[in-house]
Structures are given as structure tokens and as C-alpha cells.
Amino acid sequence: MSKKTLAWTVALVLAIGLLGFGAWKGYDYLMSRLVRERCYVNVDGSEQLQLTAEQSRNAAVIVAASYKADLPAQAAVIALATAWQESGLRNLDYGDRDSLGLFQQRPSYGWGTEEQILDPWYSSGRFYEELVKFDDWENRGITEMAQAVQRSGHPDAYRKHEENAIALAGSLRGTRPASLSCVDRTDTPGDPAAFADVVAQVPGVTSTVDGTTVTLTSDDDAALWAATQLALANTRLAGIESAVMPGHTWRQGNTTTWSQGSPDGQPGVGTLKLRQ
Missing domain, CATH: 1.10.530 (Lysozyme)
Structure with a gap:
């Protein structure tokens, strides 16, 4: 391949890459406007x-x-x-x-x-x-x-x-796991006190705070999900960025659902990450 051909090939690859990056950024911007700042609860598979x-x-x-x-x-x-x-x-x-x-x-x-x-x-x-x-x-x-x-x-x-x-x-109340998530685009700093009062009412759940990480533990799966989703209902006040549960992960962005599969999740443990 000649130097000239190689140069054109490299330029073409870069152009395609830039177009792809621009398309992705455009999609992300569009979704950020289409998906409203709300908390979303899955009522059934389609609603x-x-x-x-x-x-x-x-x-x-x-x-x-x-x-x-x-x-x-x-x-x-x-x-x-x-x-x-x-x-x-x-x-x-x-x-x-x-x-x-x-x-x-x-x-x-x-x-x-x-x-x-x-x-x-x-x-x-x-x-x-x-x-x-x-x-x-x-x-x-x-x-x-x-x-x-x-x-x-x-x-x-x-x-x-x-x-x-x-x-x-x-x-x-935790009987419908991975059914509540929130979209928040503010820069609210992390504040575990914003949901401490609601989480504290769930029996059998222990909550510990280490900087911007809140760890919830319980031997009862429903109680753990209740505490986690009660906390997420306060996402805007608390500045919650992500949650990791056994088998599920939620991250702040333009999605209104949890992702299945959680390699970092531990049985009986829920982890909430707050904004710095």
C-alpha cells in the first residue's frame, strides 16, 4: 500500500470514528431531553x-x-x-x-x-x-x-x-425487586441523611455510611429491596448515582430500568453511590 493510499485510509477511518462518536453524542443528548426527570415504577412489562x-x-x-x-x-x-x-x-x-x-x-x-x-x-x-x-x-x-x-x-x-x-x-415494600428507578440531571451533592429516615423504618436492615458510599445489609431479600428502593425514591434530594444489588445494577443516566447481572453484587448487600 502506498503512503498516499495509507494516508487516505487513516483519514477515512478517523472520519468514520468521528461520525460515530458524533452520532452517539447526538443520541445521548436527544435521550437526555426525551427521558424526563422522574422516578419510574414498572407496573407491568409494558407500562x-x-x-x-x-x-x-x-x-x-x-x-x-x-x-x-x-x-x-x-x-x-x-x-x-x-x-x-x-x-x-x-x-x-x-x-x-x-x-x-x-x-x-x-x-x-x-x-x-x-x-x-x-x-x-x-x-x-x-x-x-x-x-x-x-x-x-x-x-x-x-x-x-x-x-x-x-x-x-x-x-x-x-x-x-x-x-x-x-x-x-x-x-x-420490596416485594417487586428492581422495579423503581429515577432519572435526575441536577448536581445535587450526595446526602445520605435525605433517605436515612425512611430506610431506618425497614426492620432487619443495617445502614452504614462511608463517605459517598452507603451500604445496606439484610438477611431478608424483600427488606433489602425495600430499603434500597425507598432510598432511590429520594434520588433527587440525596444525589444518588448508582445502586448495586445481588443480580441487578442501576446507574444514573437516561435509562429508566435496572440492568440484570451484577458481578460486584454480594448476597444480602446493597450499595448506593452518592455524588461527590
Whole structure:
């Protein structure tokens, strides 16, 4: 091959390489605009539930509060369906008459003070306090029990949230592994305190912090997944970049799913990496 031919060949290879790199960067940029900053929950094989950072944080508190009250997952399902209908999983400082908060509880009806009701931990706990007063509540319908607690003027309105509440509660209670992930493009610095309160409610889970690495350990797979996905629901506040679990890996980017296969994963251990 002549020097001239060789030079043309090298130039062609470089040009193709640059075009390929440009195409990849263009695809990455396009995906960064198409995939919204959200937390995503796989409802089934083809459908994803999308939550804002506020909604996912509030959902994490509602579910963590069910652990704190030592209640089964069904309590969290009922509470999520209720809050979805009443506030859209937002901690509203307004409502019908004096209704406030996630569950639109009313100070005038004895739910607590305005300040208390606007605390998601308090309002979730109060919801559960009322729920367990009903006989056989855990074996009755979701909409029936939501209405029993809330006494709404629209008693069937909770029904449309049942499927999403079941899927989200399953993710945050750990019975649906690798079903929740989040896309966040902020530069939020790592802050393990942003999810320490929700993780602490999961029984049998130990959490240790070493710089920007949080290690979760548990002999119970469901508890380990619950703690991990409760933490991920706070990705935007906590600056979480990646999570490694036995058999699965999630990394911050433009993907809304976990990757199967985790060569670094250890049985009973979940590892969260936070931004520097």
C-alpha cells in the first residue's frame, strides 16, 4: 500500500470514528431531553408509572410510616391510593375548607393542628391510626377502606388509583425487586441523611455510611429491596448515582430500568453511590 493510499485510509477511518462518536453524542443528548426527570415504577412489562421528586418522596414516607406502625403492606396500598386521590401525592397547604396535606385531613375534624397535618410523617401515622380501628380492615377492599377512613363525598374515586398503589407499594415494600428507578440531571451533592429516615423504618436492615458510599445489609431479600428502593425514591434530594444489588445494577443516566447481572453484587448487600 502506498503512503498516499495509507494516508487516505487513516483519514477515512478517523472520519468514520468521528461520525460515530458524533452520532452517539447526538443520541445521548436527544435521550437526555426525551427521558424526563422522574422516578419510574414498572407496573407491568409494558407500562411505567411516573412520579415527580415530590411525589416519590411523599410515597416513600407513606410506605415507611406503614413499617413504623408495624402494619402489613396492605395498609400502605390503601394509604397510597387515598393520598393519590386526595392530593396527587403532594403535601398541599390548601384544600376544601380547612383540608390540608397528603390526605387532606381537617384540623376542625380532629386530625391534628395545621402544622402537624402538614408533616407527612404525622399525617401518614394518623391515617394508619384511623385505618386499624375498622374490623378486618386488611381483608376488605382498598376503595372501601379508603372511604371508611376519609368519609369522602366521592366514595368510589379511590378505585382508579388501586393498580398504581399496589405497584408502588410493592416496590417500596420490596416485594417487586428492581422495579423503581429515577432519572435526575441536577448536581445535587450526595446526602445520605435525605433517605436515612425512611430506610431506618425497614426492620432487619443495617445502614452504614462511608463517605459517598452507603451500604445496606439484610438477611431478608424483600427488606433489602425495600430499603434500597425507598432510598432511590429520594434520588433527587440525596444525589444518588448508582445502586448495586445481588443480580441487578442501576446507574444514573437516561435509562429508566435496572440492568440484570451484577458481578460486584454480594448476597444480602446493597450499595448506593452518592455524588461527590
